[in-house]
Amino acid sequence: MIEFKDVTKTFQAKQGPVHAVQDVNLKIEDGHIYGIVGYSGAGKSTLVRMLNGLETPTSGSVNIDGVEISALSGAPLREQRHKIGMIFQHFNLLWSRTVLQNIMFPLEIAGQSKAEAEKKAHHLAELVGLSGRETAYPSELSGGQKQRVGIARALANDPQILLSDEATSALDPQTTDEVLDLLLSINQKLHLTIVLITHEMHVIRKIADHVAVMESGKIVEQGPVLDVFKRPQQAVTKRFVNEEVTPSLNETTVVVDQLLEKYPNGTIVRLTFHGDQAQLPIVSEMLKQFPLDLNIIEGGIHQTQEGAIGSLYVQLTGDRAKIDGALGYLEKMRVETEVLTRE
Numbered sequence: 001m002i003e004f005k006d007v008t009k010t011f012q013a014k015q016g017p018v019h020a021v022q023d024v025n026l027k028i029e030d031g032h033i034y035g036i037v038g039y040s041g042a043g044k045s046t047l048v049r050m051l052n053g054l055e056t057p058t059s060g061s062v063n064i065d066g067v068e069i070s071a072l073s074g075a076p077l078r079e080q081r082h083k084i085g086m087i088f089q090h091f092n093l094l095w096s097r098t099v100l101q102n103i104m105f106p107l108e109i110a111g112q113s114k115a116e117a118e119k120k121a122h123h124l125a126e127l128v129g130l131s132g133r134e135t136a137y138p139s140e141l142s143g144g145q146k147q148r149v150g151i152a153r154a155l156a157n158d159p160q161i162l163l164s165d166e167a168t169s170a171l172d173p174q175t176t177d178e179v180l181d182l183l184l185s186i187n188q189k190l191h192l193t194i195v196l197i198t199h200e201m202h203v204i205r206k207i208a209d210h211v212a213v214m215e216s217g218k219i220v221e222q223g224p225v226l227d228v229f230k231r232p233q234q235a236v237t238k239r240f241v242n243e244e245v246t247p248s249l250n251e252t253t254v255v256v257d258q259l260l261e262k263y264p265n266g267t268i269v270r271l272t273f274h275g276d277q278a279q280l281p282i283v284s285e286m287l288k289q290f291p292l293d294l295n296i297i298e299g300g301i302h303q304t305q306e307g308a309i310g311s312l313y314v315q316l317t318g319d320r321a322k323i324d325g326a327l328g329y330l331e332k333m334r335v336e337t338e339v340l341t342r343e
């Protein structure tokens with residue numbers, strides 16, 4: 001288990017002290033995929049760098065399986081670092097080495113024989129889906145393949161923990177999904193703990209089971225992903241969740257304005273469904289009980305690791321009492337409703 005206890009990191013910069021991480025308490029259980037989300041400068045990288053001893057806390061402690069990483073240096077720290085692999089946004093590959101030689105690199109540093117290292121590297125190349133590409137150079141690979149090399153290299157020393165620092169931020173959406181699928185399968189096959197830093201809620205939704213939201217050095221919210229999606233408490237979390245559930249909110253606003261012009265008497269409602277609700281025909285049942293005209297403005301359902309979450313913008317027109325009845329019905333079915341406009 002990873003445990004941050006009352007961790008603070010203050011950098012002394014020219015302009016004065018920078019409070020990069022403040023009073024962080026966080027536990028990450030073995031085998032979990034834990035997302036750390038926040039906007040640029042929130043302190044995510046600094047937090048994770050304390051996990052592999054690249055930074056030391058100003059106060060507090062960072063422990064892995066009861067060993068206080070933040071108190072180690074020299075050989076014991078290097079030994080602990082072997083338990084942690086890391087992948088990066090820009091892959092950090094050695095450009096003059098082939099795929100196989102890149103994967104072998106940490107094994108050579110750890111003192112393995114060339115034959116052993118080669119055997120292991122072939123196995124890892126296969127694990128990440130790069131069989132047949134072992135002799136290629138990084139410049140000959142696509143972004144997704146480069147990151148696969150990064151992942152194989154990070155796994156070379158059989159780590160217990162994989163740190164991913166914006167590892168998919170430089171990739172297109174489809175390649176991002178492929179790399180995330182690979183991380184998920186590695187997590188399941190190897191029972192590896194994965195700590196993911198990202199500013200993209202999509203990444204969290206797709207593979208993380210838990211999430212911590214950081215803002216100005218602090219963790220402002222943490223918990224199982226679905227709970228945080230369901231009940232975002234902090235403004236920053238709401239922003240992330242809204243970006244994810246309704247990616248084209250601005251477009252929706254335009255459509256809402258147009259619809260209002262066209263149907264000035266309508267009531268526009270945003271419905272948010274969670275878990276099993278997203279599969280239930282709640283809306284059609286509502287319309288059976290309260291016959292109304294319904295325009296679907298925009299909507300979508302996303303799968304998270306722990307269930308579905310969906311959001312739907314609809315315009316209801318019809319008898320006022322029926323609209324009230326319909327909203328009451330949705331409330332009874334525990335669908336979150338937000339009435340955006342009402343004449």
Ligand SMILES: Nc1ncnc2c1ncn2[C@@H]1O[C@H](COP(=O)(O)OP(=O)(O)OP(=O)(O)O)[C@@H](O)[C@H]1O
Pocket residue numbers: 011012013018019020038039040041042043044045046047
């Ligand atoms: N070595 C350093 N010296 C001084 N300030 C630093 C140092 N490293 C980080 N900081 C500052 O600490 C704060 C947190 O930075 P950090 O890189 O951890 O944030 P982040 O959430 O990872 O953002 P990004 O995604 O942009 O890297 C920022 O204000 C940053 O400028």
